Amino acid sequence: MNVMNILETEELGISFGSLEALQDINFSIKPGELKSIIGPNGAGKTTFFNLLTGVHKPSRGRIRFKEEDISGLSPHQIARKGIGRSFQITAIFPELTVYENVLIPALHYCKGSMGRDRVMEILEEVGLEDKTREIAGNLSHGDQRHLDIAIALTCQAELLLLDEPTSGMPPEESLRTVELIRNLKSKKGYTIILIEHKMDIVLKVSDAITVLYFGKKLAEGTPEEIQQNEEVQKAYLGGMEKGFSLSQGKNKRSASEKAEILRLEKINTYYGESHILQDISLVVKKGEIVSLLGRNGAGKTTTLRSILGLTPPRSGKITFKGEIINEKSTNKIVKSGLSLVPAERRIFQNLTLHENLELPFFLKGIPGQEKRSQLDQAYEYFPALKERVNHKGNRLSGGEQQMLAVARALMGKVECMLLDEPSQGLAPLIVRHVAEIILEINKAGVTILLVEQNALMALALADRVYVIDQGQIVYDGTPEVLLADQEMSQRLLGV
Amino acid sequence: MKQLPIEKNRAMDFLKMAILFAIVAAWPKIIPLVGGYTGLAIEMVIFAIFALGFDLLLGYTGILSFGQAAYFGLAGYSMGIICIHFKLPILLGMLMGILVGTLGAVIVGLLIIRKTGIYFAMLTIAFGQMFFFIASRWKTVTGGEDGLTGIPRDVIPLGLFNWNLKNDLSFFYFVFVFFIAATLIKYWLIESHFGQVLKTIRENEKRAQVVGYNVRRYKLYSFIVSGIFAAVAGTLYAMFLRYMFPQTLDWVRSGNVVIMALVGGLGTLFGPILGAGVVTYLMNFISYYTKYWQFFVGAIFIIFILFLPRGIWGFVQRKR
Numbered sequence A: 001m002n003v004m005n006i007l008e009t010e011e012l013g014i015s016f017g018s019l020e021a022l023q024d025i026n027f028s029i030k031p032g033e034l035k036s037i038i039g040p041n042g043a044g045k046t047t048f049f050n051l052l053t054g055v056h057k058p059s060r061g062r063i064r065f066k067e068e069d070i071s072g073l074s075p076h077q078i079a080r081k082g083i084g085r086s087f088q089i090t091a092i093f094p095e096l097t098v099y100e101n102v103l104i105p106a107l108h109y110c111k112g113s114m115g116r117d118r119v120m121e122i123l124e125e126v127g128l129e130d131k132t133r134e135i136a137g138n139l140s141h142g143d144q145r146h147l148d149i150a151i152a153l154t155c156q157a158e159l160l161l162l163d164e165p166t167s168g169m170p171p172e173e174s175l176r177t178v179e180l181i182r183n184l185k186s187k188k189g190y191t192i193i194l195i196e197h198k199m200d201i202v203l204k205v206s207d208a209i210t211v212l213y214f215g216k217k218l219a220e221g222t223p224e225e226i227q228q229n230e231e232v233q234k235a236y237l238g239g240m241e242k243g244f245s246l247s248q249g250k251n252k253r254s255a256s257e258k259a260e261i262l263r264l265e266k267i268n269t270y271y272g273e274s275h276i277l278q279d280i281s282l283v284v285k286k287g288e289i290v291s292l293l294g295r296n297g298a299g300k301t302t303t304l305r306s307i308l309g310l311t312p313p314r315s316g317k318i319t320f321k322g323e324i325i326n327e328k329s330t331n332k333i334v335k336s337g338l339s340l341v342p343a344e345r346r347i348f349q350n351l352t353l354h355e356n357l358e359l360p361f362f363l364k365g366i367p368g369q370e371k372r373s374q375l376d377q378a379y380e381y382f383p384a385l386k387e388r389v390n391h392k393g394n395r396l397s398g399g400e401q402q403m404l405a406v407a408r409a410l411m412g413k414v415e416c417m418l419l420d421e422p423s424q425g426l427a428p429l430i431v432r433h434v435a436e437i438i439l440e441i442n443k444a445g446v447t448i449l450l451v452e453q454n455a456l457m458a459l460a461l462a463d464r465v466y467v468i469d470q471g472q473i474v475y476d477g478t479p480e481v482l483l484a485d486q487e488m489s490q491r492l493l494g495v
Numbered sequence B: 001m002k003q004l005p006i007e008k009n010r011a012m013d014f015l016k017m018a019i020l021f022a023i024v025a026a027w028p029k030i031i032p033l034v035g036g037y038t039g040l041a042i043e044m045v046i047f048a049i050f051a052l053g054f055d056l057l058l059g060y061t062g063i064l065s066f067g068q069a070a071y072f073g074l075a076g077y078s079m080g081i082i083c084i085h086f087k088l089p090i091l092l093g094m095l096m097g098i099l100v101g102t103l104g105a106v107i108v109g110l111l112i113i114r115k116t117g118i119y120f121a122m123l124t125i126a127f128g129q130m131f132f133f134i135a136s137r138w139k140t141v142t143g144g145e146d147g148l149t150g151i152p153r154d155v156i157p158l159g160l161f162n163w164n165l166k167n168d169l170s171f172f173y174f175v176f177v178f179f180i181a182a183t184l185i186k187y188w189l190i191e192s193h194f195g196q197v198l199k200t201i202r203e204n205e206k207r208a209q210v211v212g213y214n215v216r217r218y219k220l221y222s223f224i225v226s227g228i229f230a231a232v233a234g235t236l237y238a239m240f241l242r243y244m245f246p247q248t249l250d251w252v253r254s255g256n257v258v259i260m261a262l263v264g265g266l267g268t269l270f271g272p273i274l275g276a277g278v279v280t281y282l283m284n285f286i287s288y289y290t291k292y293w294q295f296f297v298g299a300i301f302i303i304f305i306l307f308l309p310r311g312i313w314g315f316v317q318r319k320r
Helices: A043-050 A075-081 A098-107 A112-126 A142-154 A169-184 A199-205 A223-228 A229-236 A302-305 A329-334 A353-364 A366-383 A398-410 A429-441 A455-461 A479-484 A486-493 B012-036 B038-060 B068-088 B090-112 B117-137 B168-191 B194-202 B203-209 B215-239 B251-263 B271-287 B293-307 B309-320
Strands: A006-015 A019-027 A034-038 A060-066 A083-085 A158-165 A193-196 A207-212 A216-221 A260-271 A272-283 A289-293 A316-320 A340-343 A414-422 A447-452 A462-469 A472-477 B155-156 B163-164
Touching: A006 A043, A006 A316, A006 A353, A006 B038, A019 A207, A019 A216, A034 A043, A034 A199, A043 A083, A043 A158, A043 A193, A075 A083, A075 B203, A083 A142, A083 A414, A083 B309, A098 A142, A098 B194, A112 A142, A112 A169, A142 A158, A142 A169, A158 B194, A169 A193, A169 A199, A199 A223, A207 A223, A207 A462, A216 A223, A216 A229, A223 A229, A223 B215, A260 A302, A272 A289, A272 A302, A272 A455, A272 A462, A289 A302, A289 A429, A302 A316, A329 A340, A340 A398, A353 A366, A353 A398, A366 A398, A366 A429, A398 A414, A398 A429, A429 A447, A429 A455, A447 A455, A455 A479, A462 A479, A472 A479, A472 A486, A479 A486, B012 B038, B012 B168, B038 B168, B038 B194, B038 B215, B038 B251, B038 B271, B068 B090, B068 B117, B068 B215, B068 B251, B090 B117, B090 B215, B117 B251, B168 B194, B168 B215, B194 B215, B203 B215, B251 B271, B251 B293, B251 B309, B271 B293, B271 B309
Parallel strands: A034 A193, A034 A207, A083 A158, A158 A193, A289 A447, A289 A462, A340 A414, A414 A447
Antiparallel strands: A006 A019, A006 A060, A207 A216, A260 A272, A260 A316, A462 A472, B155 B163
């Protein structure tokens, strides 16, 4: 044992049934270091955190923390030894106030007024000191992500495990998180292990990077070494850290000659009393890929919800294939040929992959022959899914879930597909794969309306772009014009 | 702008409790005005104690049990059996009854607390029904289907004078003492660190564990404390009726306490008390007029779930 290391794992491994989720992981980190773990979805990154925090018991190997063997201890025992953890899918206490969210865990470690002081200190560290009274569930996504980190800080942790702290955040908000992580490391002296997909962040903050690939350690080294490592390039990065490019060209067509398929006219949508969409108008023509971009909370998802009748607009008109649909119920709208790939995938966790794919057929009443050919088509788009036909939804990795969500939305007579942030939480290489499939689906005749945080992906795909800000359309045009105007793309998209 | 956390206004809470106690103290005088009688007032207060404890489990910890009547009935039966067979004074009998009821909750809790959600709820029913069958079949001890008759409710010697509980009105104030204690203890529990941790378990069990709480132990404690409240209510009920019958620990009765807590407002101090009062009163009132009273109770329950999901007290709090 190297006494310098605060945490060490030795030949660590775990299997779920016949699946070797992690094998022979030797990992170590010294006090004050920041090491990142990267790798494609399903590589075992979160599983690694689950082993370190005792959520799963290792099948093989040891974990040592501060020279003490902690393998096999339960999660609360490990937390008390000084390992704090944040979660990939935000794990806060939604109905309690921000203050209570941090106070209740903190009281375990320091009592009385000392506890209260510590809470304010933590909330100041993460920038939530002016929101102490708010109900945690009402915070914006970015603030919830920071609250998640704040809860991890309460354990008097020396070692912090951060699981994709910037997931779902637009670029300018991510910067705030990066600043926070840097402060935690340099000013507060935390040792940090970071899981992150955004390569620019990883390269900026890490002392060292470990790459996992299908449960094994593929490489380890400084950011420079990892960037130059050919195996890593092939397995994970694929040149994506330098920008977004597609291997195949877009359909070149003159949009003007196409017929309209979807039109929104002066849509106004409310959540309770708050006026979310203000006079939104947009047009999608048959065979196009249209991207709708904007910051968190700008109204992108609400636009999709309005179209599908999930949050019907109070005023305005939505037409699909020449028919007014905003008075119709969601199931009728979907039946008429619109389909949604929801954010966070929303697949059915307890059904198998195949059952998930078959579900839309019950709704749409499609004959067996066509059903089979559509299923074959889906497996052709996503060969990776074919190997997992009988796996339950909750056993699929993030990337597989996203592919399944897209495949599922293709079932039935789909003419126009609405995608809500298909790139969220995906590894760069998989984002590209998903992008290429979207393009292929489009070439097969499906019109696409794409909502994205990942502006580079959306701009590379789109024929036309709308940018939405605070519930209003602020840009309407081609991606080329938007990208050429640096000042505008910086202001609107933070890229 | 730095925002300071809201300081809890404890004085306000105690004022509200004082008002509650004053109303309950006057309740036997008020209830005839709404068509009730002292016996009904007693029942309302006993079920308020039961529901207070149950809410700690469902409202604060987020655990649904359909078997809480088991500890209610177990304690009532035990008290009766002990008092009848060993001729113990009622206070000692009560104590023993509560101990047995608590022991039941401890044993069942230890066996099933690892399970979650629907599996946990099913197991609570299974154990509850097990006690129900023991009560209805073990004729020599429990009296079987005929019930256990002759449970004493007599005199408590207090040195200077004797407190005669035979009279319903004085028994009401005996129950009232336990009600005050139960309310204060519940308040103390939910305001304590213990109660706060229960809330985090309700909100996100996995997270509570990863910040260092032994979630399973907290859940077990919550289950046991809830069992103790049920046991206290059960012994009071046995004394009130002077009689115990198997249906007192049936899962229908467990279901009733779920309804009480929901109607009143889960996860609040006053909600379950209010719910127990309202539901007990309505059951009594409607069953007086029609033998199909369960239909109407069901309908009222459905209306609450649909239109007042946070219960009466939750609704009142929202409005302000």
